[in-house]
Structures are given as structure tokens and as C-alpha cells.
Amino acid sequence: MTSQSLDASQLRDRIQVLARKAGVQSWDLGAACSDDCSVQVDRGEAKQLKASQRSSITVRVWNSDGLVGITSTTDLSDSGLEQALDGAKQASQYGNPDDVPQFSPLATAPLPELNRPLKSRQGILPLLEQLRDAEADLLGRHPAIQTVPYNGMAESLSTSLYLNSDGAARTMERTQASLYLYARAEEQGRKPRSSGAVRLALGSSELDISGCIAEAAERTVSHLGYRPIETGNYRVCFTPEAFLSLLGAFSSMFSARAVLDGVSLSGRDSIGDSIAVPFLSLHDDGLHPGHLSAAPFDGEGTPTQKLCLIEGGQLRSFLHSEATARSFGVQPTGHAGLGAKVSVGPDWFVVETSEGCSSGSSLDHSTCSDTFVLIEDLSALHAGVKATQGSFSLPFDGWLVKNGERVSVEAATVAGDIRSLMNSIVHLESNLEVTTRGVSPHVWVDGLSITGEA
Amino acid sequence: MTDTFSQAWSDSLQALLQRGTSAGADLVEIFLERTDHLGLLAEQDSITSVNPTFAKGAGIRVFLNGRDGFVSTNDLSQDGLTRSLDQALAMLGLQATRLDVSNGFEGLGPLRDYGINKENWLKTCPSMADASSRLLQGTSQLERFGQHLQVRRGSYARDWQEVLVAASDGTFARDIRLHQSSGLSVLAADGDHRSSVGRRYGSSDRPDDLLTWDVEASAAEVCQSAGSMLRADYVEAGQMPVVLANRFGGVIFHEACGHLLETTQIERGTTPFSDKVGHAIAHPAVTAIDEGISSGAFGSLAMDDEGMEPQRTVLIKDGILQCFISDRAGELRTGHQRTGSGRRQSHSFAAASRMRNTYIDAGPHTPEQLISSVDNGLYCKAMGGGSVGPTGQFNFSVEEGYLIKDGQLGRPVKGATLIGDAKEVMPRISMCANDLDLAAGFCGSVSGSVFVTVGQPHIKVDSITVGGR
Numbered sequence: 001m002t003s004q005s006l007d008a009s010q011l012r013d014r015i016q017v018l019a020r021k022a023g024v025q026s027w028d029l030g031a032a033c034s035d036d037c038s039v040q041v042d043r044g045e046a047k048q049l050k051a052s053q054r055s056s057i058t059v060r061v062w063n064s065d066g067l068v069g070i071t072s073t074t075d076l077s078d079s080g081l082e083q084a085l086d087g088a089k090q091a092s093q094y095g096n097p098d099d100v101p102q103f104s105p106l107a108t109a110p111l112p113e114l115n116r117p118l119k120s121r122q123g124i125l126p127l128l129e130q131l132r133d134a135e136a137d138l139l140g141r142h143p144a145i146q147t148v149p150y151n152g153m154a155e156s157l158s159t160s161l162y163l164n165s166d167g168a169a170r171t172m173e174r175t176q177a178s179l180y181l182y183a184r185a186e187e188q189g190r191k192p193r194s195s196g197a198v199r200l201a202l203g204s205s206e207l208d209i210s211g212c213i214a215e216a217a218e219r220t221v222s223h224l225g226y227r228p229i230e231t232g233n234y235r236v237c238f239t240p241e242a243f244l245s246l247l248g249a250f251s252s253m254f255s256a257r258a259v260l261d262g263v264s265l266s267g268r269d270s271i272g273d274s275i276a277v278p279f280l281s282l283h284d285d286g287l288h289p290g291h292l293s294a295a296p297f298d299g300e301g302t303p304t305q306k307l308c309l310i311e312g313g314q315l316r317s318f319l320h321s322e323a324t325a326r327s328f329g330v331q332p333t334g335h336a337g338l339g340a341k342v343s344v345g346p347d348w349f350v351v352e353t354s355e356g357c358s359s360g361s362s363l364d365h366s367t368c369s370d371t372f373v374l375i376e377d378l379s380a381l382h383a384g385v386k387a388t389q390g391s392f393s394l395p396f397d398g399w400l401v402k403n404g405e406r407v408s409v410e411a412a413t414v415a416g417d418i419r420s421l422m423n424s425i426v427h428l429e430s431n432l433e434v435t436t437r438g439v440s441p442h443v444w445v446d447g448l449s450i451t452g453e454a
Numbered sequence: 455m456t457d458t459f460s461q462a463w464s465d466s467l468q469a470l471l472q473r474g475t476s477a478g479a480d481l482v483e484i485f486l487e488r489t490d491h492l493g494l495l496a497e498q499d500s501i502t503s504v505n506p507t508f509a510k511g512a513g514i515r516v517f518l519n520g521r522d523g524f525v526s527t528n529d530l531s532q533d534g535l536t537r538s539l540d541q542a543l544a545m546l547g548l549q550a551t552r553l554d555v556s557n558g559f560e561g562l563g564p565l566r567d568y569g570i571n572k573e574n575w576l577k578t579c580p581s582m583a584d585a586s587s588r589l590l591q592g593t594s595q596l597e598r599f600g601q602h603l604q605v606r607r608g609s610y611a612r613d614w615q616e617v618l619v620a621a622s623d624g625t626f627a628r629d630i631r632l633h634q635s636s637g638l639s640v641l642a643a644d645g646d647h648r649s650s651v652g653r654r655y656g657s658s659d660r661p662d663d664l665l666t667w668d669v670e671a672s673a674a675e676v677c678q679s680a681g682s683m684l685r686a687d688y689v690e691a692g693q694m695p696v697v698l699a700n701r702f703g704g705v706i707f708h709e710a711c712g713h714l715l716e717t718t719q720i721e722r723g724t725t726p727f728s729d730k731v732g733h734a735i736a737h738p739a740v741t742a743i744d745e746g747i748s749s750g751a752f753g754s755l756a757m758d759d760e761g762m763e764p765q766r767t768v769l770i771k772d773g774i775l776q777c778f779i780s781d782r783a784g785e786l787r788t789g790h791q792r793t794g795s796g797r798r799q800s801h802s803f804a805a806a807s808r809m810r811n812t813y814i815d816a817g818p819h820t821p822e823q824l825i826s827s828v829d830n831g832l833y834c835k836a837m838g839g840g841s842v843g844p845t846g847q848f849n850f851s852v853e854e855g856y857l858i859k860d861g862q863l864g865r866p867v868k869g870a871t872l873i874g875d876a877k878e879v880m881p882r883i884s885m886c887a888n889d890l891d892l893a894a895g896f897c898g899s900v901s902g903s904v905f906v907t908v909g910q911p912h913i914k915v916d917s918i919t920v921g922g923r
């Protein structure tokens with residue numbers, strides 16, 4: 001089954017028949033189909049050409065005791081759906097009576113308008129030619145750039161839908177394309193250095209290829225003249241990408257699910273608490289025009305919305321599913337997955353200065369002549385972040401900036417506590433940058449611990 | 455076509471392979487897969503999530519002049535597979551309409567059926583009821599052994615997989631795999647002090663593994679670690695000698711060196727060891743092995759995902775690099791012989807050279823001798839995850855650490871991250887103890903997430919950068 005053939009009304013009819021046969025009265029499901037292709041190149045040659053047609057469905061059922069079970073399958077044939085319904089029914093016997101999800105009260109509410117027109121796909125051979133050219137261009141930008149070991153260009157068409165036995169029916173179709181170029185540069189007698197850039201677009205013909213090449217080259221070359229950094233406490237400026245990565249790793253502090261599970265830094269009564277400097281504002285805006293992967297509804301069919309998480313440094317709201325919202329006595333926020341225990345997560349963070357507030361500083365990473373560390377990107381967040389404790393210790397790519405001169409930092413880590421960091425922000429620059437992870441300005445933080453090899 | 459994979463697929467697959475080679479492909483490989491997954495989560499004293507998942511699909515790979523095209527699909531009908539094959543051929547400029555008489559395909563060999571004695575494995579795995587009960591025993595034991603526990607969790611995952619591999623070089627092989635993993639974790643909190651500790655255990659091909667799991671011992675270990683770390687201070691950053699404990703301490707070798715010995719890294723030009731076979735790349739104390747044959751180990755295989763039986767591959771002998779971990783594409787493109795290491799997460803990924811059970815071999819010392827040789831350093835009793843970058847720089851987090859002062863273990867410390875460069879750290883592993891042990895884990899890389907084992911005896915690294923505060 002291809003994405004073109006995922007028909008909501010046909011699927012509903014089939015599921016209704018099979019559910020009735022299985023004695024299931026109440027059900028909902030999420031389904032997705034995708035058709036995508038990607039290319040990688042290696043020094044002018046096609047390294048790998050890939051394509052896939054994928055389909056999957058997750059069915060959730062409520063049994064006669066009102067308990068919930070769930071099963072997923074990639075087999076959308078009648079026998080596959082029958083197996084999924086049987087599996088979900090069996091799993092429902094172990095449903096948690098203390099936490100029973102229900103249909104979202106907003107599963108039939110009007111959806112927001114998303115201006116994401118479908119773009120035609122070019123096909124794999126044109127992608128290959130463009131990526132070959134991009135690689136050659138990047139290799140020619142500097143003699144030290146010898147390979148582009150991580151590269152890829154991809155395009156996809158996907159369809160997602162949500163249905164439930166009460167008549168909710170949501171469908172969305174989207175196209176997306178991506179390009180990434182990570183170059184490796186090496187100079188005689190020195191360690192190799194690597195950096196790169198990523199671009200996303202609704203269609204592959206809209207990808208900013210030249211911008212990606214230029215950024216990958218500039219970033220990679222900027223790390224060639226590296227030096228070790230002395231261990232100590234530094235004033236740090238995070239690029240938008242780096243700050244959004246760090247914030248994302250601690251997003252459980254905004255998740256009502258994590259609060260209820262006792263694994264969040266926030267508690268049930270934390271709304272209204274000051275958790276950051278008063279000039280920090282944070283929204284989750286899944287509808288932001290820069291968010292190319294935006295979906296108009298979540299896994300439970302709840303409409304996507306812009307939600308204020310922090311304003312004036314105070315925690316204003318949590319991200320909710322239907323079940324957590326019911327527990328907190330609020331409405332779902334459109335951040336749920338689909339499950340017996342429903343996961344909750346952010347869509348697209350927007351960091352900015354609170355309206356009417358100011359840090360009182362005019363720090364600017366491009367002109368500042370004081371000493372600071374500019375952190376370009378953080379790595380190994382899966383290993384170096386303890387989200388339940390608030391601590392992090394992460395390798396980073398960046399520069400030590402002294403008297404306006406940037407020197408790339410050799411292997412080093414930055415460590416701290418997210419709660420302290422949020423209260424040690426000294427300035428948010430005025431220029432908001434749209435990245436592949438969200439929107440943020442450069443963010444200045446005082447007193448972070450950096451370990452180097454000097 | 456039958457629901458299960460068997461000799462009955464032979465004609466259908468041969469027709470596809472014939473079609474591919476007739477079009478001019480050097481080699482065509484078809485990977486068929488069915489999976490049955492069960493995931494369970496227990497929190498406090500309740501089962502809070504039960505997730506069964508079924509999947510099936512095919513991955514078709516076509517090679518021509520060293521390049522390859524790969525297509526995956528969920529559609530296992532003959533039409534669906536033919537469509538995917540034609541798409542893979544077209545990627546390489548080939549068309550199935552071309553008829554080349556001398557295409558080199560001589561038919562599939564006899565089916566090598568590694569799954570024939572494993573048909574009942576799925577049925578003999580613990581039922582949902584048994585698995586649920588076992589996990590609740592685990593969270594109950596955590597309550598018994600732990601203090602200040604805010605969260606107690608137990609988890610279980612059962613991954614059953616049936617695969618069939620057919621290739622135009624005659625390869626025709628089937629296997630049934632079973633991987634089970636279980637884990638316990640806690641979050642301890644007392645005022646502003648917090649510690650989170652988890653342990654995961656895993657096996658392959660042992661249907662009764664969950665029922666023989668020593669839940670009590672595991673719970674006691676997790677609680678002891680959480681208790682030690684609850685009020686630990688942050689480690690002071692710097693360069694220092696470290697002693698890494700056995701079992702999951704082996705993640706250092708996995709990340710720092712193992713990935714760089716995969717032929718995919720030679721292809722990318724991202725390993726510093728590509729021309730170092732026969733040369734010293736590590737301290738003479740280090741002998742390192744990657745194998746897929748240890749009974750019941752998480753990374754063991756009866757055959758790899760390209761139908762080849764795994765081997766015991768000595769990677770480093772007394773500090774000298776012996777060979778690389780190689781798959782079909784690796785052999786084709788780098789000349790390093792296949793080692794039965796072609797692995798993939800699922801049919802959605804093309805196989806790549808990946809580690810299996812990878813470990814540093816035992817040495818002559820006792821763990822106590824290693825610790826007593828350090829004046830000021832760090833003892834890493836339990837490791838978290840890690841990663842390696844495209845320039846060979848690695849990092850991994852220390853979940854449970856203790857200072858070493860004057861050859862004695864001191865107070866617990868937290869927040870440590872070990873970072874370094876593979877080429878520089880391998881010669882600094884100067885002592886290996888005699889207590890080799892393995893630990894199960896998951897490795898994510900170019901062909902997805904695969905089951906692996908890491909391992910080592912206690913080892914001493916003379917100097918490494920410890921990130922902290």
C-alpha cells in the first residue's frame with residue numbers, strides 16, 4: 001500500500017467491520033504511509049541510493065471493563081488489521097485502571113490552517129546529480145576539505161490519519177525534502193576536523209543547496225586552527241541550534257506526563273514558579289511557518305496550537321495529552337502521541353525576550369571583544385544529559401573568542417545544571433534565527449564549567 | 455505466498471534474482487523479514503504499558519560496479535517485490551526488460567535453515583501474564599532494597615524475528631532470532647539530591663531468560679548504586695588516570711575503537727586506522743575481539759543479515775591491528791574479507807558492517823592491582839551511553855564513579871564524562887585485569903539500531919580527559 005492509497009473512509013469501514021467481529025465497541029487508530037527516496041555520494045560516485053514504501057497502523061481498543069490496549073502493525077491487509085485488533089484486545093487485559101486514556105474532547109474540533117503546499121518530487125536521479133555537484137563544490141572550497149563523509153539528499157511524500165469510533169477523522173498529507181553536508185578537513189600534522197550544515201524544504205527543488213554548501217564549508221574551515229582550552233568557568237554564548245538542543249533535552253520539565261510520572265524537574269504545583277530569568281519567554285509553536293514538518297493535529301486528533309510555556313521567567317503551562325489534561329483539569333494541548341500510556345512531547349520551541357522586558361545588556365557575539373566561549377553545537381545529548389536530575393556534561397564544537405579573535409576549541413565539554421543555567425542567562429540577542437529545531441536568538445550564559453585538554 | 459518463510463519461497467525469489475541479474479546487475483540480494491515484538495513497562499506496582507507490534511517487509515539491494523541501490527517495502531506480494539526490484543534496478547540505470555543470457559545467476563543453493571529447531575521459541579517465551587508478574591516482582595524488590603525512591607520502573611522487551619536471505623550468488627538461508635531484554639531503574643530523591651540509575655540485561659535465543667533472571671540481585675545492585683550516588687558531589691574536571699570496571703565499561707572500546715574498525719568507516723575515510731593492519735594501534739596489553747558466537751550473548755547470531763555464519767574475529771592482538779569488521783559491501787569496496795558482520799535493524803535498512811559481541815580480552819592482573827596503581831584518579835564502576843564522531847573523537851558518561859586516592863577507592867562522584875580521541879587513548883590502556891565479563895546493549899549507526907554486547911575486564915587508562923565541574 002502506498003501513501004496515495006491510504007484512504008480514511010475505506011480504512012474506517014474495514015476497521016468497523018473487523019472491530020464488530022472482534023467484539024470491540026470503542027477504538028481509535030493512527031495510520032501513516034510514506035514513499036521516500038534518498039541518495040548519498042562519495043567523491044563523485046553514487047554511494048547508496050535508497051527508496052522505501054512504508055505503511056503502519058496503531059490501533060487502540062477499550063475492552064468491556066473500560067481498559068485500554070494497543071497494537072501496531074505494518075500489515076494493512078484485513079488479516080493484518082485483524083491480528084492488530086486481537087493483539088490490542090489481549091493487551092487491554094493488562095490496561096492500567098489508574099490511567100485510562102479517553103478520546104480527546106478536541107478530536108473533532110476545527111483544525112488550524114497550515115500553509116504547507118505539496119511539492120512535486122524530482123526522483124532519485126536528479127537528486128543524485130544535485131548532490132554530486134554539491135559535494136564537488138564543497139570539496140573545492142578549501143584544500144583541507146578532503147571528504148564529505150556524511151551527506152545525503154532526500155525527498156518524501158507521506159500521509160497520516162487519525163480515526164476513532166465516535167466519528168473523528170483527521171488526515172494530512174505532506175511533502176518534505178532534506179539536504180545535509182558534513183565535511184571532514186585535515187591539515188598536515190594536525191587532527192581532522194568536521195562540521196556541516198542541514199537544510200529542509202517542502203520540496204527538493206526548493207532546497208537551499210548553495211547556502212548549505214557555503215555554511216558547511218565556512219563551519220568546517222573555521223575549526224581548522226584549533227587549540228586546547230583551559231579548564232575553568234567561562235561566559236558562554238550558545239548559538240540558536242545549540243541552545244535549542246539543550247532545551248529539547250530537558251523538555252520533560254514542560255511535560256505533564258513526566259510530572260505525573262515523577263520524572264520531571266517540575267511538579268504538579270510548579271505553574272507560576274520562577275524558573276528562569278525574567279526576560280526569557282518560551283513558546284511551543286507547532287504552527288510556526290518555519291516548522292516545515294508541522295502537523296495540524298497530534299496522535300489523539302487534538303489540534304496543534306501555540307502554547308506559552310515560560311513568560312517573564314515564570315512557568316505558565318505544561319504540554320498535555322487527553323489523559324494528563326483531564327488529571328490537571330485543563331484542555332489537551334495537541335502534544336500527544338497515541339498509546340495505552342500516551343507520551344507527551346514538544347513540537348517547535350520559540351525562544352525570545354519577554355515583551356516589555358530587557359536583559360539590560362547589549363552583548364553581541366559578532367562584535368563582543370570580551371573573552372567568551374561560543375558554543376556552536378552540542379553532541380551526545382543521549383549520554384550526557386540527566387533529565388531527571390537537571391545536570392548535563394556534553395562535548396561541544398565551538399570557539400574561544402578573545403579580543404574579537406575566534407579560535408576553534410579542541411575536544412572539550414561543557415557542564416552544568418539546567419535550572420541554574422536558566423537563571424544565569426545574561427542576555428538574549430535580538431536577532432531570532434529559524435533553525436531546523438526551532439527559533440531562538442544567540443543566548444548568553446554566565447559561569448559555565450568547561451573542561452579542556454590544556 | 456506462505457506466511458512463514460521456507461523453501462516454498464524459492465521459485466518466487468529465483469524469478470526475482472533472475473530478473474535482476476538479467477538486467478545487468480552484478481549482484482541482487484533480497485532480505486525478507488517478519489517480526490513480533492512485545493514491550494512491557496511496570497511503574498511502581500502497576501503495569502502501565504503493554505505494546506505488541508507486528509511487522510513484515512523486504513529489503514532489496516542491487517549492486518553494479520561497486521555502487522548499490524536499495525529499496526524497502528512492506529508489500530511482500532510478488533507484484534510488490536517485483537516493483538521494488540525494478541525501482542532498485544532503475545536507480546542504477548538498469549531495466550528489467552533487458553535479457554542478458556550470460557547473467558551469471560546459477561540458481562539458489564539448498565536452503566540453509568538455521569531456524570529449523572527454533573520454531574517453538576515464540577510460543578515458549580513468557581506470556582504477557584508471566585512477563586507482567588516478573589516485572590512487578592522487580593519493582594517490588596526495588597521497594598524492598600531502596601531508600602528515597604521516587605520512581606521504580608521495570609521494563610521488558612521481546613523481539614522475535616524470522617528472516618530469509620536470498621542472493622544471486624546462490625545464498626539462500628533462513629533464521630529465527632529471539633532477543634529479550636529486561637531492566638530495572640530508579641529515581642531516588644532526597645531534598646535537592648537526586649540520582650537516577652538503571653541496569654539492563656539481555657540475551658539471545660533463550661526463551662526462558664526472563665523467568666531465570668535473578669530479579670533480587672538486580673534490584674539490590676540498582677538500589678545500592680542509587681544510594682551511593684544520591685549525595686555524591688560533582689567530579690572535578692581534569693586529566694587523570696581512570697580505572698574502568700568490567701562488563702559495560704567495554705563501551706569505551708566499542709565507541710573509541712570498535713566503530714573505527716568497521717569497513718563503513720574506511721569507505722567514508724573517517725577512520726585513522728585504514729592503513730594500519732599489522733601496525734601497533736594500542737598498548738601491547740590490549741587484545742580485542744569481535745564475535746557472534748558466544749552462546750546466549752545479545753550480539754550473537756546463527757547467520758548475519760547477509761546469510762553468512764558469524765566468526766570469532768580477533769581485531770587487535772597484543773596491540774597490533776589484525777583486521778576489520780566487514781560485510782558484503784565492505785568486502786567489495788575495501789577488499790577486507792567478510793566476517794559475518796553484515797547487520798541491520800530491519801528490512802528498512804541495507805546491511806552494513808557492524809559489531810556483534812565486542813570486548814577487550816582478559817589480562818593477567820587483579821582489579822585491585824589496577825586500583826592500587828593509581829595515586830589520584832577516577833574509578834568508573836558503571837558507564838552510561840556514549841558516541842563517536844566523524845573525526846574519531848569519542849565521549850561517554852559515567853553513571854557511577856568513585857575517586858581513587860593513593861590506590862584506594864574514595865568518595866562517590868557524579869557528572870563525569872570521559873572524552874578523547876581513539877588514536878590517542880588506545881595506547882594508554884596499560885593494564886587489563888582477569889575478570890572479563892560482558893553486558894548487553896544497543897548500538898545505533900548507519901544500518902539502524904542492532905543488538906550488541908560490549909565487554910572487558912577491569913582496565914586502566916593512564917590518562918584521559920574527565921569532563922565535570
